[in-house]
Amino acid sequence: MKIIGAVLTLIGVISSLAIFLLNPGIIYNMKDRNNNDYEGVKLYCPKCKFGYPNLKKKLTHCNKCEVCVVEIDHHCSVFQKCIASKFKWLFILVIYDVFALTIYFFGSFIYLLIRYTGLDSNI
């Protein structure tokens, strides 16, 4: 049973780290930006004052991060980062993992409580 807890913790740590470290589609790089040609450019961010002529995906400005994000899902206040559709599966994995871990810890707690307080012998 201990292996389940270890695996769940490991999945949680790795996927959380990945969300922290990986770029979900935030455009930081000046190379990705083109501020000369706005003609016919629909993907223009008035806040960043940049157009993205070569981009075919949906672009949204995140007011909390103050950056433009490709295909944003939502801004996560837990991670303090934008969650884009590219890494949405990772975010869902973390949620399920935390859920499974909670069940695991409660289950272990109840098991240990019954096992070591001798409650089972009284039943």
Ligand SMILES: [Zn+2]
């Ligand atoms: Zn922007």
Ligand SMILES: [Zn+2]
């Ligand atoms: Zn954001």
